[in-house]
Amino acid sequence: MKNIIYTFIAFLTFTSFLVIGCSKKTPHYELSRFIPPDFCGACHGGIYDQWHGSMHNLSLKDVIYQELALQGLEGLTDKDEIAEAEVCQKCHVPVGYITGYPKKLSDDFSKISDIGKEGIQCDYCHSITGAYKIYNARFKFDPGRGDSDPGIKRGPRDDAESDFHGVAYSEFHKSSKLCGTCHNVKHEIFGTWLDTTYQEWEKSPYNKEGVQCQDCHMYQRPGEPGTGLTARGKNPGSSTSGSKERDHIFTHYFIGGNSVIPGMGNDSARVKMAEERLKSAVIIDMDSTTEGNNLVVRLNNKGAGHDVPTGVSNMRQVWLQVKAVDSKGKTVFESGVPDKKGYLGDEAVVFVTKFGDGKGNPVDNIAKAREILHDKRLKAGEEHIEKFDLGDIKGKLKVTASLNYRTIPQDLADNLKSLNGMKIPVIVMAEETIELER
Numbered sequence: 001m002k003n004i005i006y007t008f009i010a011f012l013t014f015t016s017f018l019v020i021g022c023s024k025k026t027p028h029y030e031l032s033r034f035i036p037p038d039f040c041g042a043c044h045g046g047i048y049d050q051w052h053g054s055m056h057n058l059s060l061k062d063v064i065y066q067e068l069a070l071q072g073l074e075g076l077t078d079k080d081e082i083a084e085a086e087v088c089q090k091c092h093v094p095v096g097y098i099t100g101y102p103k104k105l106s107d108d109f110s111k112i113s114d115i116g117k118e119g120i121q122c123d124y125c126h127s128i129t130g131a132y133k134i135y136n137a138r139f140k141f142d143p144g145r146g147d148s149d150p151g152i153k154r155g156p157r158d159d160a161e162s163d164f165h166g167v168a169y170s171e172f173h174k175s176s177k178l179c180g181t182c183h184n185v186k187h188e189i190f191g192t193w194l195d196t197t198y199q200e201w202e203k204s205p206y207n208k209e210g211v212q213c214q215d216c217h218m219y220q221r222p223g224e225p226g227t228g229l230t231a232r233g234k235n236p237g238s239s240t241s242g243s244k245e246r247d248h249i250f251t252h253y254f255i256g257g258n259s260v261i262p263g264m265g266n267d268s269a270r271v272k273m274a275e276e277r278l279k280s281a282v283i284i285d286m287d288s289t290t291e292g293n294n295l296v297v298r299l300n301n302k303g304a305g306h307d308v309p310t311g312v313s314n315m316r317q318v319w320l321q322v323k324a325v326d327s328k329g330k331t332v333f334e335s336g337v338p339d340k341k342g343y344l345g346d347e348a349v350v351f352v353t354k355f356g357d358g359k360g361n362p363v364d365n366i367a368k369a370r371e372i373l374h375d376k377r378l379k380a381g382e383e384h385i386e387k388f389d390l391g392d393i394k395g396k397l398k399v400t401a402s403l404n405y406r407t408i409p410q411d412l413a414d415n416l417k418s419l420n421g422m423k424i425p426v427i428v429m430a431e432e433t434i435e436l437e438r
């Protein structure tokens with residue numbers, strides 16, 4: 001009899017493993033099981049302040065996201081394209097999604113729970129136990145049952161103690177895989193890779209050296225960008241008042257390149273941190289002599305653990321701007337200089353990804369992305385060379401080259417009502433000036 005029961009239990013475990021492991025069905029948890037971030041913040045005040053206002057906190061409130069997502073649904077008729085256009089909330093409203101609302105992007109925004117509106121938050125990340133697949137938010141969870149029975153919060157310590165919640169050491173939280181499960185986005189139907197930060201990191205030298213996403217991004221704080229080009233100094237302290245002193249408390253600002261959304265909230269501290277990060281990513285170097293008529297510009301991505309740009313690299317704008325002036329101060333050569341409206345011409349050298357419809361025609365809407373048409377970016381740890389033909393320009397020249405970054409191209413921004421005609425700031429990631437004798 002016992003044997004039969006054991007076999008039956010083994011069978012049940014096996015089939016539930018199959019069902020959970022192989023189906024793409026959304027896991028479902030009651031909303032009441034998740035604790036709102038400000039509750040965690042009552043003890044973890046420092047971490048809460050870093051996270052509050054971060055792009056993780058703003059992943060739903062972000063107006064660029066909201067407007068582009070809704071535009072993406074407009075005019076679609078193909079069911080596969082609609083299926084993709086409807087999945088955004090998996091990552092942008094993750095607590096809402098796994099607790100049942102919103103199921104689709106087109107669900108009523110105003111009905112999203114208050115906790116859902118808080119975006120990627122404490123109790124979501126710290127209830128994760130692993131992942132089925134390292135893409136499209138395919139996580140495994142073990143949340144508690146609300147604040148009366150908060151369950152176990154997983155993190156980096158094997159000696160943490162809390163009277164309020166259980167604690168457990170989690171290797172997964174120390175690994176890039178945790179981040180990569182969202183920072184690796186694949187079209188649900190066509191399988192096109194839309195966002196590949198984790199894959200780029202996996203191929204980079206940082207993976208071999210064991211430097212995880214957290215080792216850069218969760219060391220950043222004001223004045224200390226924490227990149228491959230800067231010291232990643234420790235942040236000693238404790239995670240609640242009165243708990244153990246640690247040599248490093250992982251920071252939760254989650255700064256990338258986005259300065260527009262924090263800027264709209266007048267969050268000058270985060271705007272500055274985004275600039276500090278961007279300015280500690282790439283080194284620019286020009287050869288002191290031309291190669292034939294060519295000016296040689298060398299770019300080295302020594303600061304980012306992935307391509308530059310990464311993430312939504314189809315809508316970030318990173319480009320080379322080059323200007324040469326003669327001894328009288330007259331501009332004799334230029335490339336990548338935005339026009340009066342702030343738009344770039346076709347000649348500009350731009351680092352970007354472009355998607356296609358499967359027949360070689362470019363598409364802006366990711367829901368329609370059946371192929372990657374073009375991918376030109378700066379790989380981590382690799383030198384990239386660009387050449388500019390100076391023709392027969394002669395004499396003593398002063399040449400300035402810069403690598404510039406815009407969160408969103410001006411022409412795209414001008415099509416978004418929510419940005420209200422905003423001039424998108426250009427951040428100079430790296431710049432060099434040389435004298436050239438021709």
Ligand code: HEC
Nearest residue numbers: 035040043122126153155156157160161162164167168243
């Ligand atoms: C009543 C105070 C209190 C509240 C509320 C609280 N915590 Fe904690 N938490 C602690 C203490 C104390 C520690 C132990 C710190 C240490 O030893 O470094 C801790 C540790 C942790 C750790 C580290 C665990 C490890 O093993 O590495 C995580 C993660 C964590 N808390 C997440 C949360 C989350 C998420 C919430 C909200 C759902 C929360 N905490 C609410 C007091 C609290």
Ligand code: HEC
Nearest residue numbers: 040044048051120121122125156173174214239248249250
């Ligand atoms: C995007 C996922 C994510 C979110 C959101 C998040 N955390 Fe964390 N947190 C982590 C990771 C990952 C680590 C451990 C990093 C490591 O060890 O490399 C961590 C570490 C911690 C620790 C341990 C700190 C230490 O160094 O001892 C605490 C406590 C904690 N988080 C609390 C919170 C609270 C409170 C919030 C919300 C205000 C929050 N976390 C939001 C991912 C997250």
Ligand code: HEC
Nearest residue numbers: 055059062065091092094179182213217254255256257258
């Ligand atoms: C639940 C999914 C999820 C997880 C897990 C997650 N992220 Fe994110 N992350 C996002 C989304 C979505 C955004 C963009 C929000 C927006 O721009 O509206 C984002 C934004 C960011 C940004 C800011 C990007 C910018 O352009 O400024 C950084 C940096 C970042 N994440 C790093 C991390 C790191 C490091 C980890 C792991 C510790 C992590 N993320 C885990 C979904 C996630």
Ligand code: HEC
Nearest residue numbers: 179183198201212213216227228256257281303304305311
């Ligand atoms: C060696 C340090 C380092 C590591 C490791 C690293 N990053 Fe970054 N990250 C940077 C720097 C520097 C930037 C700013 C330049 C840029 O935007 O690419 C950045 C930018 C970003 C951005 C914003 C991109 C944009 O402009 O929209 C995201 C998102 C991000 N990182 C996520 C991750 C994730 C996820 C991982 C792990 C898979 C990771 N990073 C690993 C240094 C690092």
Ligand code: HEC
Nearest residue numbers: 064065068069085088090091136137182183185310311312
């Ligand atoms: C599997 C997770 C995932 C899904 C699903 C997802 N995103 Fe994102 N999204 C991210 C991450 C991660 C980032 C941050 C990358 C960065 O900043 O470079 C991001 C950033 C963005 C941004 C940039 C926002 C800004 O302020 O610059 C837009 C726009 C966006 N997503 C739109 C969408 C739309 C529309 C959908 C649905 C069709 C969608 N996303 C589905 C993970 C996801």
